Amino acid sequence: MKTVLITGANKSIGFETARQLLRQGYYVYLGCRDLKKGEHAASQLHAEGLDQVEPVEIDVDRPASIMAARETLGGKTRVLDVLINNAGIHGDMPQPPLEADINVFKQVFETNFFGVITVTQTFIDLLRQSPEPRIVNVTSGLGSLTLQNDPSWVHFLVKPxxxxASKAALNAYTIVLAYDLRDTPxxxxAVDPCYTATDFNNHTGPGTVPDAAARVVKAAMLGSDGPTGQFFSDDNxxxxxxxxx
Structure with missing residues (x-):
C-alpha cells in the first residue's frame, strides 16, 4: 500500500485530496497544524468507511514541528511514496507592492516557500525509499510570471x-528540485488547483473542491512515464x- 503525507490536510482541497487518494487505496497521513482538527478530519473519513488514514501534527512554519512530524512518521513507516506540499496562506490583504508590510511578505514566504523547502528536505530520506516517489507542490496560476506580464490574461489585474511572489518562488524551487532529481524515479x-470556491478566497472561485483535488491527485499518481518539472494548470x-x- 502506497503512503502519502499531505500538509494542510484537515480541510478544503487538502482534505478532499486525502479522500480521493484513500479511495485509490493509499494510506494517508493528514498533516495538520492543529492535531485536534486533524483528528476530527480523520474521524469524518472513518465515518465514510475510509480507515487507512491518521493525522500527523505538523506546522510548516516551525522547523521543530516538521522534525517532530518526521520522527512520528518514521515510527510508522519506512517508506513515503508521495509528499503533497499543500499548506499555504495568502496573508493579509491588500498587498500593493510598495505598501505591503514586509512582515506580511515574510509570513507568506515562511508558509508558502520556506515551509515547503524544509518539509521536502526533512522527508526526502523516506521518499527515497519509494520505488516511484512523487512530490506535488500546490501552487497558483498567479505564480506564472509569463501570465502576470500578459495584459490579455483573464487574471492580469490580480496582483497581491x-x-x-511566494508562489513564483515555489514554482522556481519546483523547477530546480525536479532538475536535481532528474536521473532518479x-x-x-507544481499543480495549480485553479480558482476554486474555498475559505481561502471567501468562496468566490467558480471551481469545485473535488475538481481541484482531482488535479492534485492526478500529479500524485503519475506513472513512471509521466512528466516531471511541469506546472499543471487547467485554468491557465x-x-x-x-x-x-
Missing part, C-alpha cells in the same frame, strides 16, 4: 504582491494543461 511537479492552459512559468 506577497502571495504572487522522482516526479516533481485548458488545451494542454501545462501552464507557462
Amino acid at each position: 504582491a506577497c502571495y504572487v 522522482f516526479k516533481v511537479n 492552459a485548458p488545451e494542454t494543461g501545462i501552464s507557462p512559468w
Whole structure:
C-alpha cells in the first residue's frame, strides 16, 4: 500500500485530496497544524468507511514541528511514496507592492516557500525509499510570471504582491528540485488547483473542491512515464494543461 503525507490536510482541497487518494487505496497521513482538527478530519473519513488514514501534527512554519512530524512518521513507516506540499496562506490583504508590510511578505514566504523547502528536505530520506516517489507542490496560476506580464490574461489585474511572489518562488524551487532529481524515479511537479470556491478566497472561485483535488491527485499518481518539472494548470492552459512559468 502506497503512503502519502499531505500538509494542510484537515480541510478544503487538502482534505478532499486525502479522500480521493484513500479511495485509490493509499494510506494517508493528514498533516495538520492543529492535531485536534486533524483528528476530527480523520474521524469524518472513518465515518465514510475510509480507515487507512491518521493525522500527523505538523506546522510548516516551525522547523521543530516538521522534525517532530518526521520522527512520528518514521515510527510508522519506512517508506513515503508521495509528499503533497499543500499548506499555504495568502496573508493579509491588500498587498500593493510598495505598501505591503514586509512582515506580511515574510509570513507568506515562511508558509508558502520556506515551509515547503524544509518539509521536502526533512522527508526526502523516506521518499527515497519509494520505488516511484512523487512530490506535488500546490501552487497558483498567479505564480506564472509569463501570465502576470500578459495584459490579455483573464487574471492580469490580480496582483497581491506577497502571495504572487511566494508562489513564483515555489514554482522556481519546483523547477530546480525536479532538475536535481532528474536521473532518479522522482516526479516533481507544481499543480495549480485553479480558482476554486474555498475559505481561502471567501468562496468566490467558480471551481469545485473535488475538481481541484482531482488535479492534485492526478500529479500524485503519475506513472513512471509521466512528466516531471511541469506546472499543471487547467485554468491557465485548458488545451494542454501545462501552464507557462
